[in-house]
Amino acid sequence: MGGRPHNQKFKEFWQFIFPLIVAGMIWQLAVSFSFIDVALLPTPSMIAQEFYRLIWVKQTLLHHLGGSLYRLALGYIFAIAVGIFAGALLGLNRTVREMFSPALSLLIAVPTIAWVPVLLVTMGLGDKTVITAVFLGGVFEMTYSTMAGIRAVNRQQINAARIMGVSGPKLFFKVLVPASLAMVMPGLRLSNGYCWRALIGAEMLSAMILWGVGKMIYEARFWNDVKIMFVGLLLIGVCAVILDRILLKPLERGTVEKWGMLSGS
């Protein structure tokens, strides 16, 4: 374990980037040596130019990204807090679980985007709606993962701890929490993905938002500006990968993987 050697990381990075470069080159050549209308399918170099223009000349891209990340952060943090609390309740108490888990599975089945019309009417067309949609996108998955995580804790571990005289808060924090993290951590990553998708969808549907990556794509529709759409789509993909691989995966590696909770997958 510990830190992997520097060239190993570089090699992994290169293995990730190289196919993307090749695909980009194929795309570039395919479009320039055929009769495809670049207004419908721009080349990667045109998309890169547009990216540069949006960052340095128009200076709008970072505002859009900032707006989106701000909403994501708020909604995601609320979703984690509420989801872990509710999931712990459901996981620890059997009666509560039997009462609420069917309701939970119905709520998970509702597409997050379907809440948006209701939110638009009740909370207005602005930030509040989007943040609530992000929250709703992640909270049910987080609840479910936490519940499953606590239920999956090995009874023998709890009994062993009890026999050795551990009880109350100490049992909760030293035994239950680390053991259930094996499923809470993947839940964190999953619900981050759900939140991210809910964010983009809600931004596209909320009329009164100025900044947001979803908004940027939606507005590009009115000018049929395919280049901006591609910039937006790639930004969504790259940001999601960065959030997942660079923020959440190391968190998982530093906790449950380090503690040996995951059966080698």
Place this chain on the structure above:
Amino acid sequence: MSVRKFLLPIIPIAGFLALWQILAATGVLQPGIFSSPSAILKEMLAIWSEQVDGRSVLLAHLLVTLKRLFLASMLGILAGIAVGFCMGLSQSFYRFLDPLITIIMPIPGIAMAPLFIIWMGFGDATIITVCAVATFFPVAYNTCTGVRSMDHRLVQAAYIMGANRGTVMTQVYGPWSAVYVFTGIKLGLARCWRTVIAVEFIVAADRGLGYMIWDAASYLRASIVFGGIILTALIFASIEKGMIRPLERVTIEKWGMVRN
């Protein structure tokens, strides 16, 4: 025990509905915005029995959405399994496609919709393509993971016993990766359902459950909005319970691939 299991879940749902009904009846909740459970039921029954061109309005919306769901998920699942198998079997194919899939997979279907509207116009073609793309990625990713997790001793054993390539594919790789493929199909179908509803919001055709919700929201017809949301949950839950679970039972559980 089973009575308890059956009755307990009804308490919070019934309590919630009763509270909602009372709050709506006493005017605490604005009737135009929140409606009430009885009004929702009445309105849903009304548009169920309302006939246009000799067909129930609600049923027409539902059938159009289910048709889109079916076509898109079939396309996405078949393509996903095919590409996933190729990625699982060929290392170079995997190396090439894995970064592309990693980047494109998190992009929600609704964000791709404006692009496909420009390419394919407003209509079924756009909705089905976007939803098929959304289904494709989880299926391909999970199938590939399943094939790559193959225990190669089993493959070698099958070859030694005289199996040819086709038999190894269908009798060894197939059942081994089936658990993963099913996970992929479940995730893909869930994503497809979400995407169908979402894309119907903006690719405003004239039919579909998503269209019905969005249209009702813009006329502030709260009963239809809430009724539609409840329907989306019920339909998806019944697809999962009624179709996927039995399918799992006759395949992977029968083959003994699930340890439970």
